[in-house]
Amino acid sequence: MTKAEFPTTQALATPALGEPYLLTPGPLTTSKATKEAMLRDWGSWDVSFNQVTAEVRQNLLSMAGIKDDSFVCVPLQGSGSYSVEAALATAIPRDGKALVLMNGAYGQRATKTLEYLGRAFITLDKGDYLPPQPEEVDALLRDNPDVTNVFLVHCETSSGILNPLRQIADVVNAHGKSLIIDAMSSFGAVPLAVDEIPFDVVVSSANKCIEGIPGFGFVIIRRSVIEAAKGRANSLSLDLYEQWVYMERTGQWRFTPPTHSVVAFHKALEQHTAEGGVHGRLARYTRNRDVLVTGMRELGFRTLLEDRWLSPIITTFFSPEHPNFEFKRFYDELKARQFIIYPGKLTVAESFRIGCIGQIDEYIVHQLLRAIADSLVAMNVDMQQPTG
Numbered sequence: 001m002t003k004a005e006f007p008t009t010q011a012l013a014t015p016a017l018g019e020p021y022l023l024t025p026g027p028l029t030t031s032k033a034t035k036e037a038m039l040r041d042w043g044s045w046d047v048s049f050n051q052v053t054a055e056v057r058q059n060l061l062s063m064a065g066i067k068d069d070s071f072v073c074v075p076l077q078g079s080g081s082y083s084v085e086a087a088l089a090t091a092i093p094r095d096g097k098a099l100v101l102m103n104g105a106y107g108q109r110a111t112k113t114l115e116y117l118g119r120a121f122i123t124l125d126k127g128d129y130l131p132p133q134p135e136e137v138d139a140l141l142r143d144n145p146d147v148t149n150v151f152l153v154h155c156e157t158s159s160g161i162l163n164p165l166r167q168i169a170d171v172v173n174a175h176g177k178s179l180i181i182d183a184m185s186s187f188g189a190v191p192l193a194v195d196e197i198p199f200d201v202v203v204s205s206a207n208k209c210i211e212g213i214p215g216f217g218f219v220i221i222r223r224s225v226i227e228a229a230k231g232r233a234n235s236l237s238l239d240l241y242e243q244w245v246y247m248e249r250t251g252q253w254r255f256t257p258p259t260h261s262v263v264a265f266h267k268a269l270e271q272h273t274a275e276g277g278v279h280g281r282l283a284r285y286t287r288n289r290d291v292l293v294t295g296m297r298e299l300g301f302r303t304l305l306e307d308r309w310l311s312p313i314i315t316t317f318f319s320p321e322h323p324n325f326e327f328k329r330f331y332d333e334l335k336a337r338q339f340i341i342y343p344g345k346l347t348v349a350e351s352f353r354i355g356c357i358g359q360i361d362e363y364i365v366h367q368l369l370r371a372i373a374d375s376l377v378a379m380n381v382d383m384q385q386p387t388g
């Protein structure tokens with residue numbers, strides 16, 4: 001079967017000739033409209049750009065279900081990790097203590113960040129992909145009453161697991177502790193509303209489920225928490241309190257903003273709304289994930305996670321144990337067919353990851369599955385043979 005026999009996508013524009021689909025969250029494949037929004041220059045202090053910033057901040061608060069002024073949204077230059085670092089330094093008092101729930105690379109990065117910041121912490125380390133359980137969090141908080149903040153990654157992008165946020169948030173809330181959520185790869189596609197999930201801080205960035213380009217992250221933070229954080233930061237450029245105060249006073253970013261990225265994000269938010277907001281996006285990503293997982297299983301691949309832990313964001317597959325399978329070659333074969341995938345991040349087994357987010361739909365996933373089948377043929381990997 002050739003590519004032409006698959007229905008082509010209706011809703012989404014195909015990338016320019018030779019431009020691959022990025023199944024790597026993120027950066028990810030953005031829409032033509034989002035790219036085109038970057039075709040002009042903006043004065044960083046100009047009232048038109050300030051208006052864009054204000055609308056972005058307000059829109060993100062609404063997306064988190066915030067209806068009053070009990071929370072603020074503070075965007076910050078840099079990739080998502082810059083915003084996580086700023087959020088940790090803001091929300092955790094210098095004499096505070098964090099409980100970091102870890103099951104992958106991003107939980108690990110949080111502990112490394114806390115070491116740099118000189119904040120005390122304990123961890124619950126579940127290894128590569130097992131979910132932290134609410135009962136475990138409950139027991140740890142009972143045994144460690146000096147813990148002030150709990151950090152959880154919503155979707156651990158390193159394995160693709162969707163952690164049990166709601167149950168853990170309830171436990172943290174029952175202990176009266178402050179919850180910091182790394183919702184980097186889920187915000188905008190997996191519902192997260194403050195009246196359902198009690199949190200103090202949510203962090204995400206421009207180039208994940210809102211489908212913008214890289215350049216900044218944002219922190220949605222309880223007003224009382226940021227108000228108490230004057231002088232707490234360890235770094236001038238990552239001082240979220242000062243960024244907030246300056247933005248409130250002037251409408252501007254404190255230092256040079258990534259203007260084109262902000263304007264592209266503003267355009268991406270319009271498309272997010274037009275698609276039906278968080279629920280519309282969740283529906284498309286879930287469909288992408290279901291078509292992907294079903295098709296990959298038909299080809300003979302196995303997922304790392306059981307179905308109930310699979311996120312609609314990214315899925316980890318075990319590499320086949322066939323002697324001819326080599327990830328680098330597989331990657332190159334797929335790239336030649338216009339698809340860029342992710343290597344795995346597991347310590348225990350060979351694996352690779354495929355993202356379901358960005359401007360892709362189920363038709364493009366069908367094309368991907370065909371490309372994967374063709375790549376396996378090109379590599380002489382017969383998936384029907386038992387691989388042990």
Ligand SMILES: *Cc1c(COP(=O)(O)O)cnc(C)c1O
Pocket residue numbers: 025026079080081082084106153155156157182183184185205
């Ligand atoms: C992408 C991501 C981050 C931030 O990574 P950057 O490379 O700094 O943008 C943090 N946490 C999670 C869960 C992520 O998926």
